[in-house]
Amino acid sequence: MNSTPRIIFRIFPQRHGWEFAIPAGKPSHKQALAYAKKMKDCWQKREWGFLEEIALVTGLSWRRTEIPCYIVAVEQSWSSSDPLLIPMGLSSKAKIESNCYNLEHELIHCLLLDNLNKEDLSGEDWIFDWHEQRYPVETPLCRIHILVHAIHACVHKGSIKQIQIAPPPAYKRSWEIIEKEGAESIVQAFRTSAATRIIESSIES
Numbered sequence: 001m002n003s004t005p006r007i008i009f010r011i012f013p014q015r016h017g018w019e020f021a022i023p024a025g026k027p028s029h030k031q032a033l034a035y036a037k038k039m040k041d042c043w044q045k046r047e048w049g050f051l052e053e054i055a056l057v058t059g060l061s062w063r064r065t066e067i068p069c070y071i072v073a074v075e076q077s078w079s080s081s082d083p084l085l086i087p088m089g090l091s092s093k094a095k096i097e098s099n100c101y102n103l104e105h106e107l108i109h110c111l112l113l114d115n116l117n118k119e120d121l122s123g124e125d126w127i128f129d130w131h132e133q134r135y136p137v138e139t140p141l142c143r144i145h146i147l148v149h150a151i152h153a154c155v156h157k158g159s160i161k162q163i164q165i166a167p168p169p170a171y172k173r174s175w176e177i178i179e180k181e182g183a184e185s186i187v188q189a190f191r192t193s194a195a196t197r198i199i200e201s202s203i204e205s
Helices: 029-044 047-058 093-114 126-134 140-155 159-163 169-181 183-204
Strands: 006-011 066-072 084-087
Touching: 006 029, 029 066, 029 093, 047 093, 047 140, 047 183, 066 093, 084 093, 093 140, 126 140, 126 183, 140 169, 140 183, 169 183
Parallel strands: 006 066, 066 084
Antiparallel strands: none
16 A cells, blocks of 8 residues: 555543543643644644655655544653654644654654564564664664654755754764764665565565
């Protein structure tokens, strides 16, 4: 399947044992809905172009037609790609814009996750193998973010680094490697590996 998925904004479920993630009493459900609306409006300005572009630059294909994005009513800065969670944070325009970039980051992870060997009982994940072989001395967190940040930089023509605020050490290290090797060079090396993998998979099938 090569279609571009739609992002569906929802409020993070406050049931099924996940209540611990949401501070009692703040923000309200009404505030969370309003924030999700702002995120949706911000995202719709860039949605199709970005999702198509990351598939194009990597040579990968989307496997999903819809991806739910859960807005979490907390002020922490963490986020997640599986499930796709974006913290509510502050409702200022700057924060909304920052969270849209944050959403882009997580969606790059989503595209990579879509192309793992999820049905392979051997547990082989060729994307993780590529990271390990190319950057054997780096930490797993650094390895994956070298590629994620390089893809993001290619889409934004290198300007994405400017929005990174107080990144963790692994993120900082990934940017050092990107600056040394070049984002385009890293993505092209991955794209070549991806093309080889696609050809091998088609022959096996």
